[in-house]
Amino acid sequence: MKYDVVIGLEIHAELSSKSKVFCQCAQQFGGEQNTRCCPRCSAMPGTLPLLNRTAVEYAVIAGLCLNCDINAFSAFDRKNYFYPDLPKAYQISQFFYPICTDGCVDIGSKTVRVNRIHIEEDAGKLIHDEYAGISLADYNRCGVPLIEIVTEPDMTCADEAIAFVEAVASRLRYAEVCDAKMEEGSIRCDVNISLKPEGSDVLGTRAEIKNLNSLKSISRAIEYEIKRQSDLLDRGERIIQETRRFNDNNGRTLSMRSKEEAHDYRYFPEPDIPAIMFDRTQIESIAAKIPMLPEQRLKIYVEEYGVSEVEAKIILTKKEYSDFFNAAVAEYPNYKSTSNLIVVEVFRLINDNGCDGDFKFTPQSLAKLIKMLDEDIITKAAQKTILSVMFERGGDPETIAKDMGLVIVNDSEGVANAIKEVIDANPKAVGEYRSGQEKVFGFLMGQVARKVGKSATPALVREMLLKALK
Numbered sequence: 001m002k003y004d005v006v007i008g009l010e011i012h013a014e015l016s017s018k019s020k021v022f023c024q025c026a027q028q029f030g031g032e033q034n035t036r037c038c039p040r041c042s043a044m045p046g047t048l049p050l051l052n053r054t055a056v057e058y059a060v061i062a063g064l065c066l067n068c069d070i071n072a073f074s075a076f077d078r079k080n081y082f083y084p085d086l087p088k089a090y091q092i093s094q095f096f097y098p099i100c101t102d103g104c105v106d107i108g109s110k111t112v113r114v115n116r117i118h119i120e121e122d123a124g125k126l127i128h129d130e131y132a133g134i135s136l137a138d139y140n141r142c143g144v145p146l147i148e149i150v151t152e153p154d155m156t157c158a159d160e161a162i163a164f165v166e167a168v169a170s171r172l173r174y175a176e177v178c179d180a181k182m183e184e185g186s187i188r189c190d191v192n193i194s195l196k197p198e199g200s201d202v203l204g205t206r207a208e209i210k211n212l213n214s215l216k217s218i219s220r221a222i223e224y225e226i227k228r229q230s231d232l233l234d235r236g237e238r239i240i241q242e243t244r245r246f247n248d249n250n251g252r253t254l255s256m257r258s259k260e261e262a263h264d265y266r267y268f269p270e271p272d273i274p275a276i277m278f279d280r281t282q283i284e285s286i287a288a289k290i291p292m293l294p295e296q297r298l299k300i301y302v303e304e305y306g307v308s309e310v311e312a313k314i315i316l317t318k319k320e321y322s323d324f325f326n327a328a329v330a331e332y333p334n335y336k337s338t339s340n341l342i343v344v345e346v347f348r349l350i351n352d353n354g355c356d357g358d359f360k361f362t363p364q365s366l367a368k369l370i371k372m373l374d375e376d377i378i379t380k381a382a383q384k385t386i387l388s389v390m391f392e393r394g395g396d397p398e399t400i401a402k403d404m405g406l407v408i409v410n411d412s413e414g415v416a417n418a419i420k421e422v423i424d425a426n427p428k429a430v431g432e433y434r435s436g437q438e439k440v441f442g443f444l445m446g447q448v449a450r451k452v453g454k455s456a457t458p459a460l461v462r463e464m465l466l467k468a469l470k
């Protein structure tokens with residue numbers, strides 16, 4: 001039987017505020033266990049939460065980036081569960097009144113609706129040492145500010161789910177509210193997936209696959225679930241509503257527990273944190289701080305700057321590259337040459353030498369290098385050589401060109417001599433050209449250029465040769 005696949009996502013994104021959400025402990029990835037904890041985030045009796053203003057502001061920015069409504073009123077609730085990764089035995093989250101609702105993200109082929117975004121605190125990490133038979137708790141991550149982005153079940157395959165996660169990660173990175181490093185767990189994803197008979201309007205029973213932390217595992221887990229669920233349905237069996245875990249080693253999902261319903265968590269309003277209230281002016285002043293997002297930049301690059309879409313998208317893979325490009329063209333607006341030099345030459349140097357967007361040369365020196373070629377001060381080949389020196393150790397392109405003898409001198413006497421020699425040596429070709437066979441010009445031009453080498457620009461050689469052949 002054929003089935004339609006229905007996928008919804010819950011993305012947990014760590015906000016990159018300097019401190020945790022309800023205390024002043026620093027939040028960073030890694031570090032020695034239990035060194036970034038205080039009585040508040042380790043839930044000592046008598047401590048009270050203290051809401052981090054920056055984290056709230058970042059959640060608003062995330063909501064605006066995903067086209068959400070920012071609610072004038074939102075509030076925190078306690079989600080009760082007993083598990084040693086959160087010593088309070090409840091998690092502070094937003095259940096009844098989330099901060100953002102009703103967003104949408106365009107993923108090219110379609111629009112995925114965002115149901116809500118809420119703020120919550122992260123839990124600690126448990127390390128299970130099976131050899132010693134013990135479990136260790138690291139509370140450094142306790143209280144790290146998270147947003148949970150919950151979509152409507154609008155996706156129908158792994159590719160759409162990946163496209164959504166990538167679009168969200170890219171926007172959050174550009175807005176500088178989350179570093180979106182999946183390998184460090186700053187973005188984690190739960191996938192809700194169900195199957196229904198093709199064309200049916202009735203949703204099937206869904207399974208939730210928890211805590212996927214790479215695009216590859218999201219994709220593999222979805223593929224596996226489609227196969228598992230369709231096999232069950234083909235055999236006339238029932239899908240159980242449950243939470244499943246993905247095993248990266250064998251590519252399978254396995255049951256963790258039957259799925260909880262909201263009432264299992266006994267949500268109730270958090271009495272220790274006042275509600276968050278926003279007026280329009282406050283939201284507008286936060287919105288004004290958001291840097292331009294990749295979609296807007298793409299439009300400008302392609303439509304205003306005339307850069308090819310392929311090159312524009314490559315430059316936009318990282319905000320650092322895009323900012324670098326913007327600064328270079330602000331200095332000298334040859335958009336196409338700049339994008340081309342970055343995409344072809346700079347990226348080749350990055351691939352060969354490894355570099356993470358932290359260049360030793362400035363956008364201004366790249367702009368100067370492009371201008372030097374445009375003004376016939378150097379050749380295209382020299383531009384490449386100079387760029388690789390700049391990549392390796394920085395420096396001013398003009399100084400490098402002089403030091404390496406790469407400046408074109410435009411020695412017109414030398415060119416005149418070369419032209420004379422070529423004309424004398426090729427009477428047949430010259431005759432042909434003069435009798436109207438213009439394509440011979442290329443051959444003669446090549447002969448002269450070889451003799452001239454780097455001592456004159458092609459433009460000068462061409463101009464003088466044309467004159468001499470008249």
Ligand SMILES: [Zn+2]
Nearest residue numbers: 023025038041
């Ligand atoms: Zn703390």
